Amino acid sequence: MVGIGFRKEFSETLPRVRKDKPDFIEFAPENWMKTGGYYHRQLQKAAEQYPIFCHGLSLSIGSPDEPDWDFLADLKQFFKDVPVVRYSDHISFSQVSNAHLYELLPLPMIEEAVSRIAVKARQVQDFLERPLILENPSYYLVTEADMTEADFISAVLRESGCGFLLDVNNVYVNSVNHGYDPAAFLRSLPAEQVSYLHIAGHLKQPDGFLLDTHGEAIADPVYDLLKLTLETLSREVPILLERDFNIPAWPRLREEMNRIRRIQTEVREVQFAS
Amino acid sequence: MHPDRLSRITGGMAGFIRTGVYPEGFPESWQPGLTLYRTLTRSILSDMVDTAFPICKRRIPETVWNDLTELFIRECPLHSPRLWEIAGNFAEFHRNENTGVRLGYPWLDDCLNMEWIELELFNRPDQPGWKFKAPTGRTGEKVSLIPDHELLVLNYPVFRTAGPGLKPETCFLLLFRDPVSLTVQFINLQPVGALAAECLRNEPGSCEDITDRIYKLAGISPDRDAMTRLFTLFRSKNLLTRISKEKQ
Ligand SMILES: [Fe+2]
Numbered sequence: 001m002v003g004i005g006f007r008k009e010f011s012e013t014l015p016r017v018r019k020d021k022p023d024f025i026e027f028a029p030e031n032w033m034k035t036g037g038y039y040h041r042q043l044q045k046a047a048e049q050y051p052i053f054c055h056g057l058s059l060s061i062g063s064p065d066e067p068d069w070d071f072l073a074d075l076k077q078f079f080k081d082v083p084v085v086r087y088s089d090h091i092s093f094s095q096v097s098n099a100h101l102y103e104l105l106p107l108p109m110i111e112e113a114v115s116r117i118a119v120k121a122r123q124v125q126d127f128l129e130r131p132l133i134l135e136n137p138s139y140y141l142v143t144e145a146d147m148t149e150a151d152f153i154s155a156v157l158r159e160s161g162c163g164f165l166l167d168v169n170n171v172y173v174n175s176v177n178h179g180y181d182p183a184a185f186l187r188s189l190p191a192e193q194v195s196y197l198h199i200a201g202h203l204k205q206p207d208g209f210l211l212d213t214h215g216e217a218i219a220d221p222v223y224d225l226l227k228l229t230l231e232t233l234s235r236e237v238p239i240l241l242e243r244d245f246n247i248p249a250w251p252r253l254r255e256e257m258n259r260i261r262r263i264q265t266e267v268r269e270v271q272f273a274s
Numbered sequence: 275m276h277p278d279r280l281s282r283i284t285g286g287m288a289g290f291i292r293t294g295v296y297p298e299g300f301p302e303s304w305q306p307g308l309t310l311y312r313t314l315t316r317s318i319l320s321d322m323v324d325t326a327f328p329i330c331k332r333r334i335p336e337t338v339w340n341d342l343t344e345l346f347i348r349e350c351p352l353h354s355p356r357l358w359e360i361a362g363n364f365a366e367f368h369r370n371e372n373t374g375v376r377l378g379y380p381w382l383d384d385c386l387n388m389e390w391i392e393l394e395l396f397n398r399p400d401q402p403g404w405k406f407k408a409p410t411g412r413t414g415e416k417v418s419l420i421p422d423h424e425l426l427v428l429n430y431p432v433f434r435t436a437g438p439g440l441k442p443e444t445c446f447l448l449l450f451r452d453p454v455s456l457t458v459q460f461i462n463l464q465p466v467g468a469l470a471a472e473c474l475r476n477e478p479g480s481c482e483d484i485t486d487r488i489y490k491l492a493g494i495s496p497d498r499d500a501m502t503r504l505f506t507l508f509r510s511k512n513l514l515t516r517i518s519k520e521k522q
Contacts (some may be wrong), residue, residue, distance in 0.1 A: 031357050036400035038424075038456035060357035073353045096288035099351035102360075103315040105287055112280045141307025143283050147489045 001238040002257050003053065005214075009247040011042035015049055020254050024085070026053040026240050033078040034168055036250070043082075053086045053196070053240065054079075055165075059124065060095035061105040061117050061134065072127050079130065086195065088133035088165045091117065093200065106139035109152035118159035123160075132194045133163035138170040138212035140177065149174065150188040152255040163195035168229055169242075172222045173202050182225055191233050199226055199260065200242040215245030218256055223263060230267040239264065291315045293348050319347055319360065326361035326393050329435060330385045338377065342368060358397060365390040381430035381440045388432055388447065390431075391424050395451045395458045398422055400431055404452035407516040409509055417514040418478035423450035446471075451510050459511065465489060466496045467504055478517045481505045 006014065014025070021124055025046055058071065092104040106111045106207070119133075125132050136153050147155065157164050166189065175182035201216030214255035218241070226239070239260055243253060286297035291312045296305065320343045324331055331339050343364075350367045352360050365386035368374065374382025401421045409417045428445040446468030449460045463471060467490065473479065475485040485501050488494060507513045 030357065032358065035397045036398055037396055037398060037451060039397075040400065041456065044490060056316060062280075063284050068355065093284050096284050096352060097351070099288070099292075099449075100319050100353070100355055101288060101291055101315050101355050102352075105284070105291075105311060107380065108283045110279060140310050141304060143287070143304060144279065229275075 001236075002260050003050075003238060003256060004253060005055075005240065005242045005244065006043070006046060006212045006246070007247055008039055008042070008130070010250055010253070011039060011046065013194065013250050015045040016041075017250070020258055022050065022125065022257060024051040024053055024238060025239075026055050026167075026242075028057050029075055029084075029087075029160055030058050031076055032082075038087050038178045045202050047082055051085050052082060053088070053238075054084045055135075056089035056248075057102070057104070058094055058100060059089035059132075060093045061089060061102075061120050061124070062091065063093035064116060065095055065098060067123050067127070068098075069127075072124065076128055079128065084102040086133055086163075087128070087130060088135055088163075088195075090135045090137045091153065092137045092139075104106065104137050106137065106141055108143045109145035109147050109149060111146060111155075112235050114152065114155045114159050117156050121160035131163055132160075133165045134160065135165035135167050135198065136170055136189075137167070138173045138177075140211075142178070147182075149178070150185050154188070154190055157190050157193050159177050162192065162193075164193040165196055166194050166229065167198035167200070169198065169200040169202055169210060169218070169222050172225050173212045173221075176208070176210050183228055186225070186229055186232055194233060194237055196240060197200055197226070198240050198242055213245060214242045217248075218251070218259075223259065226260065227263050227267060230264060234271060236264070236268065246260060287311070296372065314344075316347060318357070319343070322357055322360055326364070327386060327389045328384065329389055329432065332435075333385065333440075334379060336381075338426065342373060345371075345373075355442045358393065361393050362390050369461060380442075381432050384426075384428045384430045385432040388426060388428070388449070390466070391426065391449050391459075392458050393421055395449055396456075398451065403504070408511065408512070409514050409516045411506075411509060414480045414482065416478050416480050416483070416507075416517055417474070418517050419471060419508075420450060420453050420515050422514055423451070423471075423513070424474075425449075425468060425475070427468075431462075438449050448513075450513055453515070454512050458520070461507070461511065461513075466494070470496075470501065470504055474514075 001023035003026055004022045006025040006027040090104050092108055094101050094104055121132055171182050171185060175185060199218055200214045201218050201224060203211045203213040203216055205211065241256055280521050286300055287308060290297055290308050323343050328509055346364050346367050350363055352363055361407045368386060369383050374380055376479055406420060406423060426449065427449055429442055430440045431443050431445050433447060446463040447460050448471055449458060450462055451458050469488050469492060473484050481501055487498050
């Protein structure tokens with residue numbers, strides 16, 4: 001299964017796509033809940049044709065704040081109105097003292113953050129009555145760290161019992177920016193908890209630093225890392241192409257989805273043969 | 275382990291992003307990363323504000339406009355998880371701060387409010403179960419205003435984007451989401467037109483009913499032809515909807 005992030009820019013195109021259709025769509029529930037009008041109608045049309053994954057931005061699972069119960073109540077209602085198959089958010093924080101910052105900020109990689117996430121994840125899942133999936137984020141700053149990133153993510157997933165949304169581009173971006181081997185990193189993550197994958201483009205700065213923009217085409221090394229990920233997983237999981245900015249014409253996105261599909265097929269055939 | 279390590283770090287980061295004041299006790303080595311996050315967060319917020327208020331932004335020097343965004347981010351805690359709703363917080367914040375009058379833009383409140391209402395109407399949840407039914411136009415037919423509208427009383431004609439500078443003028447602006455195209459449009463109404471819209475939103479009625487109601491309410495007898503023209507205009511804009519028999 002290969003899906004695409006649902007964007008207003010191609011919301012009119014998507015319901016009309018016949019050739020190489022995405023297998024599912026994903027969007028941030030915050031941008032669509034409690035709305036009506038034109039884009040809501042486009043969403044309804046798309047929802048009639050495509051399975052829906054929701055990928056949240058404002059759960060702020062790692063911040064010391066209590067869960068935002070009003071938001072969760074709205075979310076629960078939204079999940080009743082729209083047939084959402086999977087719900088994910090990020091291992092990060094975006095809200096402090098009941099004020100949102102609308103950016104995914106990096107958590108200190110410390111035991112206290114692990115336990116906080118475990119407690120909040122349980123509260124969220126109990127309230128929503130559905131599993132929560134958590135994504136490894138990209139990050140540009142390490143504040144305090146008592147463990148490696150791989151150990152931190154593994155601990156979060158172990159303690160919370162959440163599903164794992166493995167973002168391959170984030171692994172690549174972080175490996176370049178923080179100087180580690182992405183393959184070794186991948187192998188140290190709990191493969192059995194992976195629920196689905198994200199892949200996206202990033203922007204290379206003149207000094208070589210990478211920004212996780214979702215505004216460019218997927219880079220070749222990220223495709224290579226996707227292949228390695230699929231080989232490591234040795235089972236099929238859905239893969240979602242994220243494209244949030246500089247959105248190109250549909251055929252370009254279709255090409256990227258097809259390249260992902262070819263990698264999926266290639267890995268599947270090799271595994272089948274052996 | 276310090277029990278408040280997580281709060282200290284997340285709170286310090288959030289504080290720095292909003293205010294630019296570097297948190298006490300944070301190592302210098304975090305500064306480049308924190309500054310990058312400050313830039314990224316602020317560009318998300320300022321992009322949202324700029325997109326929501328294109329008319330206001332065009333009317334104010336860029337540095338002043340950026341200062342308004344800066345002040346807003348620093349002073350106004352944002353409680354909604356929905357990013358687009360911060361436009362409403364922005365308009366409300368500057369109204370409460372009396373920013374327009376303070377800076378010599380007395381029309382600012384009107385302009386911010388108009389553009390926020392435009393965005394809010396575009397995104398507003400659909401009324402459950404409501405369906406637009408175009409009126410037939412027959413004489414005596416009772417109609418009501420579509421639900422997705424707002425009648426604004428403005429002190430400045432901020433909707434006029436061309437022409438000379440803004441001079442005070444009381445205007446009645448009817449903003450609405452066309453139930454067919456789902457785009458947001460507006461009509462600048464004469465005082466009698468505003469009264470008619472007000473009467474129609476209170477209770478459905480025919481053109482004749484509304485003419486009578488205006489007389490009872492304001493003691494004026496609107497010209498019958500003018501009222502017919504107004505109803506024709508409203509109908510052509512999909513502003514009127516038929517009401518069901520049992521509601522009549
Ligand atoms: Fe992602």
